[in-house]
Amino acid sequence: MKTTSEASARVGDAVIYARIDEAVTDAAADLVRWRRHLHEHPELSNREAQTAAYLIEQLREIGVDDIRSGLAGHGIVATIRGRAVPQFDRRIALRADMDALPVKEATGLPYASRIEARGETGERVPVSHACGHDCHMAVVLAAARVLVSIRDVLPGEALVVFQPTEEGAPLDEEGGAQAMLDAGAFQGIEPTMVFGMHVSPLPRGVVGYRAGVQFAASSRVAVTFAGTQAHAAMPWLARDPLLAAAGFITAAASVTRTIEQTRPATVTLGHVEDIGRYNVVGEKVTVHGTLRCQDEATLANLKAALSVAAEGHATAQGCTVDVRFLQDVPALVNERAWIDAALPTLRRSTPRGLVFEVPPTMGYDDVSVFVREFGGIYLLFGVQDTQMAMDPSPRLEAAPGGRGMFANHHPGFYADEETLVDSVRIHCHVAVDHLTGLLDAGATAVGA
Structure with a gap:
């Protein structure tokens, strides 16, 4: 059921969505600039010091209201406080991971990583964002910029969360999502929903979801x-x-x-x-x-x-x-109630409505710790020149004339930058819909 205040918040939704879309377009150039800088300067797990410094610098320029840093090493939680009246008791967390991999990049991009660093066993290793975490950080930074620009109509708070060490801490070290929780990263600002999307070789712009186990x-x-x-x-x-x-x-x-x-x-x-x-x-x-x-x-x-x-x-x-x-x-489990609540938002905010259920993956992502603790969903987002083939059975393959298909952690993994703009838009629409009560697993009738 809608409350009176939540129903009144629906009146200006079309205007809010239009403002989001305009602000996303305005943020596109910064999105690419941020992504290329982060891509060119990757850092290994628990070593993301310069990455964190760069993110904090950008967050200050964007004008967020508060920044917590140094969480479980190099973690960051920044707060954007909505100023609309009335304020609802909701808080959305948009999460991005920060660390890179000991993989030698083979994309041939002009901004490809040439970084080497000391690996876990002491040897020098090449380092690259072969899992796409540079994309995640740039998207969430851009979403922060958009949400700051419309905070006069936000009836709650948005957190932008940059989490280190998703790929796993070096042996005998700790880090990652659980370490951020243990460090009190969300003390006093506990989110009511966590959201994020992991770039993948799915076709450009496709949002892949699964109710139940999404990641292993x-x-x-x-x-x-x-x-x-x-x-x-x-x-x-x-x-x-x-x-x-x-x-x-x-x-x-x-x-x-x-x-x-x-x-x-x-x-x-x-x-x-x-x-x-x-x-x-x-x-x-x-x-x-x-x-x-x-x-x-x-x-x-x-x-x-x-x-x-x-x-x-x-x-x-x-x-x-x-x-x-x-x-x-733990496994990443998207509860059915959260998926059902989110699907209308995802279909509305995704160009051409490219939202499909996908099989589970044996990859893992420790955002599962946040989702299990606070609720929410974590999805896949397609960024490559691929297509679905149906003969003799459904499978993903490289599209003719494209740049190929390369899985995460492969030296050739790439992401289409124009498509990342769509991810920013989706993040912002999800944030607004949750804060206004339209997207809430505990109140799926809201907005019906």
């Missing part, structure tokens, strides 16, 4: 095998941790066979760290990887099966093993 649950695993070092010419004097690790890596590929087939699950071991030399049987080997699934019970089963495999292969080689599961991230 995740855990990082580090398995360290320790043995006895010896000369390579006398391996019988050694207890070889590399052999134990090799057996474990092979066994890990079959761990998902212990999981019911109706429950998607993956185990990927992506890095082996060895201290040794070609003519030395080393003393220690660590295998790093990630577990993905769609519910916490399956995650617990994966952990148990991996632990058994590690213990077995360590024992077989006379080694010891230490299995550590780190940085657990």
